Amino acid sequence: MNSETPKSLGEQNYEQFAHRYAEIASTKPHNAYYERPATRSLLPDVAGKRVLDAGCGPGFNTEWLLDQGAAVVAFDVTPDFVTITRGRVGDRAAVYRADLTQPLDFAEDASFDGALCPLVLDYIEDWMPVMAEFYRILKPGGWLVFSCGHPMGDWFLASRIGAAQRYYDVEMFEYTWKGFGEPYPVVKGYRRPLQDMIGPVLAAGFRLDRLLEPQPVEALREIDPEEYANLDREPAFLCVRARK
Numbered sequence: 001m002n003s004e005t006p007k008s009l010g011e012q013n014y015e016q017f018a019h020r021y022a023e024i025a026s027t028k029p030h031n032a033y034y035e036r037p038a039t040r041s042l043l044p045d046v047a048g049k050r051v052l053d054a055g056c057g058p059g060f061n062t063e064w065l066l067d068q069g070a071a072v073v074a075f076d077v078t079p080d081f082v083t084i085t086r087g088r089v090g091d092r093a094a095v096y097r098a099d100l101t102q103p104l105d106f107a108e109d110a111s112f113d114g115a116l117c118p119l120v121l122d123y124i125e126d127w128m129p130v131m132a133e134f135y136r137i138l139k140p141g142g143w144l145v146f147s148c149g150h151p152m153g154d155w156f157l158a159s160r161i162g163a164a165q166r167y168y169d170v171e172m173f174e175y176t177w178k179g180f181g182e183p184y185p186v187v188k189g190y191r192r193p194l195q196d197m198i199g200p201v202l203a204a205g206f207r208l209d210r211l212l213e214p215q216p217v218e219a220l221r222e223i224d225p226e227e228y229a230n231l232d233r234e235p236a237f238l239c240v241r242a243r244k
């Protein structure tokens, strides 16, 4: 990446509030009692495995993977998150600044046992080159686990704010996030139909291994009954495991 490269959508979004995100998402019910447990439930045993944390954000998963005994390489496009993750894990992991929409020059062919990519792909319009790059860097039999906005959940969300045109298209929409303090960040992402999520995974050569529409964990019912009721009624995320 050089200074001429236009900023990716992910960086434009998260540079607004990276430090607040790092603080709040560590315990925010949506993340801590919904997305993270669901996505992690799809991971095979990572002890002794070489794992890529793609779009590591503040490094919650980088640290968790290290604690499970994995050798971890992490990267993110938002500079503040690279700094925060380095601060969290020190020299226990290599942490790079890199853009998932570009070739991952630091990663050799067939050099990782697994790649984890939670809540990142929503900021990328075209998943084809991304899936091809994951396929390239994984060893034969290697796994890819990712989560993203649920196709129906995002459709409902975009419809409610008048930003949905046609279910079958990949559409950018922006949303003001009120859960991470003020000033409220305006976050732009893409919603897409299910076929534009699973299609690129299969076209890259992966085999679909597990698909999860997570429901909130029971502990959330007490901690945040309203959030529990919302997530118990309609899905927010989709979690996928694929194999090379």
Ligand SMILES: C[S@@+](CC[C@H](N)C(=O)[O-])C[C@H]1O[C@@H](n2cnc3c(N)ncnc32)[C@H](O)[C@@H]1O
Binding pocket: 008, 009, 010, 011, 014, 054, 055, 056, 057, 058, 059, 060, 061, 075, 076, 077, 078, 081, 098, 099, 100, 101, 117, 118, 119, 120, 123, 124
């Ligand atoms: C919702 S956060 C998730 C962070 C982390 N994966 C987690 O689960 O805690 C989204 C992350 O995706 C990163 N991101 C978005 N687009 C990216 C891209 N093109 N390349 C690398 N990282 C990207 C953002 O910088 C941000 O850290």
